[in-house]
Amino acid sequence: xxxxxxxxxxxxxxxxxxxxxxxxxLIFVALAVLFAAFRFDTAFMLQWLPFxxxxxxxxxxxxxxxxxxxxxxxxxxxxGRLSRNPVFNGISGFYVSFIRxxxxxxxxxxxxxxLPQLAQYAPGPLQGLFILGTITSGVLAxxxxxxxxxxxxxxxxxxxxxxxxxxxxxxxxxxxxxxMRRIVLPQAIRVSIPPTGNEFIAMIKDSSLVGIVGTQELxxxxxxxxxxxxxxxxTLVIAALIYWLLTSIFSYFQGRLERRLAxxxxxxxxxxxxx
Amino acid sequence: MGTEARPVVSLRGVRKVFGDNEVLKGxxxxxxxxxxxxxxxxxxxxxxxxxxxxxxxxxxxxxSVEVDGIRYEAGPGNRPRRSxxxxxxxxxxxxxxxxxxFPHLSVIENVVEAPVTVKRMPRAExxxxxxxxxxxxxxxxxxxxxxxxxxxxxxxxxxxxRALAMQPEVMLFDEPTSALDPELIGEVLAVMKDLALESGxxxxxxxxxxxxxxxxxxxxxxxxxxxxxxxxxxxxxxxGARDPRTRRFLEAVL
Numbered sequence: 001x002x003x004x005x006x007x008x009x010x011x012x013x014x015x016x017x018x019x020x021x022x023x024x025x026l027i028f029v030a031l032a033v034l035f036a037a038f039r040f041d042t043a044f045m046l047q048w049l050p051f052x053x054x055x056x057x058x059x060x061x062x063x064x065x066x067x068x069x070x071x072x073x074x075x076x077x078x079x080g081r082l083s084r085n086p087v088f089n090g091i092s093g094f095y096v097s098f099i100r101x102x103x104x105x106x107x108x109x110x111x112x113x114x115l116p117q118l119a120q121y122a123p124g125p126l127q128g129l130f131i132l133g134t135i136t137s138g139v140l141a142x143x144x145x146x147x148x149x150x151x152x153x154x155x156x157x158x159x160x161x162x163x164x165x166x167x168x169x170x171x172x173x174x175x176x177x178x179x180m181r182r183i184v185l186p187q188a189i190r191v192s193i194p195p196t197g198n199e200f201i202a203m204i205k206d207s208s209l210v211g212i213v214g215t216q217e218l219x220x221x222x223x224x225x226x227x228x229x230x231x232x233x234x235t236l237v238i239a240a241l242i243y244w245l246l247t248s249i250f251s252y253f254q255g256r257l258e259r260r261l262a263x264x265x266x267x268x269x270x271x272x273x274x275x
Numbered sequence: 276m277g278t279e280a281r282p283v284v285s286l287r288g289v290r291k292v293f294g295d296n297e298v299l300k301g302x303x304x305x306x307x308x309x310x311x312x313x314x315x316x317x318x319x320x321x322x323x324x325x326x327x328x329x330x331x332x333x334x335x336x337x338x339s340v341e342v343d344g345i346r347y348e349a350g351p352g353n354r355p356r357r358s359x360x361x362x363x364x365x366x367x368x369x370x371x372x373x374x375x376x377f378p379h380l381s382v383i384e385n386v387v388e389a390p391v392t393v394k395r396m397p398r399a400e401x402x403x404x405x406x407x408x409x410x411x412x413x414x415x416x417x418x419x420x421x422x423x424x425x426x427x428x429x430x431x432x433x434x435x436x437r438a439l440a441m442q443p444e445v446m447l448f449d450e451p452t453s454a455l456d457p458e459l460i461g462e463v464l465a466v467m468k469d470l471a472l473e474s475g476x477x478x479x480x481x482x483x484x485x486x487x488x489x490x491x492x493x494x495x496x497x498x499x500x501x502x503x504x505x506x507x508x509x510x511x512x513x514x515g516a517r518d519p520r521t522r523r524f525l526e527a528v529l
Contacts, residue, residue, distance in 0.1 A: 167332055168375035172389035172441060173365030175357075182392055186379045 038233075045234045048225050052238050055218035056246070062138055062207045062217060067200045069143025070150055077151030078158055079180075092151070099148035105209050107145055112137035112213045138210030145206075146199055153195045157188035193261055197254035201247050208243070218242060281344070282307050283445045283477045289328050289338035289349075291321075298324045300501035301338065306445065309475045312506075313488040316498035316524065322481045325498065326447050329479065330367040331360045342366050343444040365393055368438025372450040374430040376422040376437070382409065383418040386437045393441070401440070408436035411474075412466045428459035432466055439470075446470065448480040460484070467491070485528050489513060497521040 011019075080092025099107070112134060119130035132140070161184045169179040211220030222239035226232035284306040291299040298321045306312050314322045327333040328340060337350030342363045347356070377385050386405040390396040396404070409415040412432040414425075422430055431451055438446060448467065452460040464487050470476040471491045482488065488495055489509040496506035497518070505518045513529065516522045 162375075164371065164373060164375040165377065168369075168371065168377070171330055171332060171364055171367070171369040171371075172437070173361050173393040174389065175361065178392050182388065183377055187377075190379065 040237075041231060041234055044229070044231055045238060048235060049238060051225065052218065052221045052235065053242065055216060055221040056242060058135070058215065058217040059204065059207050059219075059246070062135065062142065062210055062215070063200060063203045065139045066142030066146060066203050066207065067196070069139060070146035070199070070203075071196065073143060073147025074150035074154050077147060078154035081151065081155050082158060096148045096151050099145055104141065104145050104206060105212065108138060108141040108209055108213060111141050134210065134213045134215040137213060138207070138215055142203055142207060142210070146203055150196065150199055153199070154188065154192050157190075157192035158184055160191055161187045190261060194254065194258040197250070197257060201250050201254065204246055204250065205243060208239075280308050282341075283310075283343055284329055284479065285339075285341040286325075286329065287339045287341075289325070289335045289340065291324055291328060291333055292336045298501055299328065299335070302501075302503050304496070304503060306477060306479055309477055310493045311471045311476075311478045311480065311491055313480045313482060313492040313495045314498055314503075315482065315485070315488060315495060320498045321501045322498045323449055325503075326449050326479060326481050329445075329447055330364050330369055332369070361393075365389075365441060366444045368435075368441055368443035368446045370431065370434050370438055370446065370448045370451045373454045374422075374427075374434045376430055376434055378422050381419050381421055382414065382425070382433050385422070385433060386440045389437070389441050404442075405436070405440050408439040409433070411439065411470075412436045413462075426459060427455045428462045431455065431463045435463075435466060435470075445477040445479060448478065448482065450481055450483070452482065452484060483528070485525075497524065499524075 077092045077096055080088045081096065083089045083092075111132060116131045119127040122130055165183055165187070166179055169183045174182070207217060208219035211217050211223070214220065219239055222235040223232070226235035282305040284304065286302055286304040289299055289302045289304075290297065302321075302325055304312075304325070314325065316322050324333055328335050329342065331340065331347060334355060335349040339349065340347045340363065343366045345359055345362045345366065347359050347363060349355075377388065380388060383402065383405050386408055387396075387398065387401040390401040390404060391398055406415055406418065409418055412435050414429050414432050414436065417425060417429060417433070422433070425433065435446075435451075451467070452463050455463065464484060467478070467480070468487070468491050471478055480488075480492070492509050494506050495509050495512050497504045497512070497516070497520075499520050505512070505516060505521045507515075512521070513525060516525060
């Protein structure tokens with residue numbers, strides 16, 4: 001038996017998960033060594049941690065409001081893209097194409113800095129609608145942007161509902177609207193919930209872009225302190241770790257939600273529902 | 276039967292063209308009240324399309340469809356009238372080959388959905404009616420289950436109850452046993468037989484179950500390449516068909 005064979009034989013005793021755990025531990029050890037070697041200012045990090053952490057509620061708030069705006073927009077966008085009405089279809093086609101074809105950061109600046117320029121043309125009482133705060137601008141931009149991406153998710157969800165369902169509803173005398181509202185959408189939304197969770201997690205990360213226009217969220221606070229004391233590496237590491245923690249927590253709950261939703265469509269002891 | 280009474284279903288010159296394929300070539304059919312008509316013939320002969328033209332799931336290319344006095348004219352110059360379409364559909368019940376139950380609704384919710392949304396029936400009344408429909412097909416004990424938990428035969432019986440709950444003038448069956456495991460076909464045929472013989476339901480059935488047809492049908496109609504070739508009571512048609520194509524088909528399947 002040569003060394004390689006012996007190693008393989010030894011290795012076979014341990015499960016894949018155990019080996020995976022060892023790899024992760026080694027990664028963290030390596031990072032800790034790096035951390036020490038580059039003389040990270042831990043005292044500085046601990047000193048400013050509470051200040052940066054204080055941005056977390058705003059980060060979550062912006063993401064939640066953003067997704068709440070994105071869902072109805074996505075639903076309208078999806079219905080429009082499937083509509084036979086040329087006006088509705090055209091407008092939603094433009095919305096999805098234009099928003100997906102331009103950077104989120106440009107959209108944020110457009111709403112925060114571009115819109116106020118139009119205020120001078122608006123009648124007095126309406127001028128306020130064009131001059132928006134950083135948080136409002138950010139939520140609007142995130143909601144509109146994610147609405148366009150999620151429109152495609154909802155559209156796929158609607159199209160995943162079999163044509164037999166539509167025929168059965170129509171054979172019972174239901175109108176198109178009733179069929180959509182009572183039969184197709186409830187099934188479409190069910191399959192769209194897990195990908196919507198993914199979008200929410202992505203939005204938590206993208207909400208950092210709203211910090212660029214001065215919202216006091218997580219990333220803004222981290223980069224502000226970093227620049228002020230020339231210790232960007234320390235504050236950015238803190239920000240990155242917090243984002244990672246947040247997205248991991250929500251991923252965990254999203255995974256549970258996904259399993260729970262699957263259960264309703266699973267036969268007792270059987271495979272998943274084949275629609 | 277039913278030659279004097281106004282027919283429940285009356286098709287005149289119904290044509291259906293898909294692309295350059297003429298699936299129905301001008302079909303006339305009358306179904307009287309309480310009558311059970313079985314349409315039979317080879318796959319691709321247009322049987323299902325004909326059935327789907329009755330409740331306008333397929334819109335005829337030309338011709339007219341009349342159900343319970345509601346008339347629908349198809350063809351060039353006639354704009355599709357959605358309200359007439361829905362009137363006809365709410366007077367016909369349809370049972371599909373693959374059930375098409377609503378998977379997100381429980382059995383009773385499946386059954387009361389149309390009475391509540393289409394007929395605006397109060398939920399309590401719809402529930403009573405729904406339970407009666409489910410009892411009729413023998414699955415009332417499953418009323419709170421979801422379709423995924425039912426056997427194929429139970430699913431199809433719930434689908435029949437769902438159609439019955441609209442109290443239709445005519446029931447349309449589109450190969451209702453073709454997707455079922457052989458041992459489950461009997462329970463569905465028994466329910467259909469009961470509807471026909473005990474309840475006097477007007478029925479148009481597309482099926483390959485020739486035993487059922489001979490036992491239950493008032494008339495059998497043979498469909499061939501988009502035409503209704505020949506029709507008559509089972510006793511006359513089986514063994515006494517005039518058209519050689521009908522004879523050949525019957526000899527092959529019986």
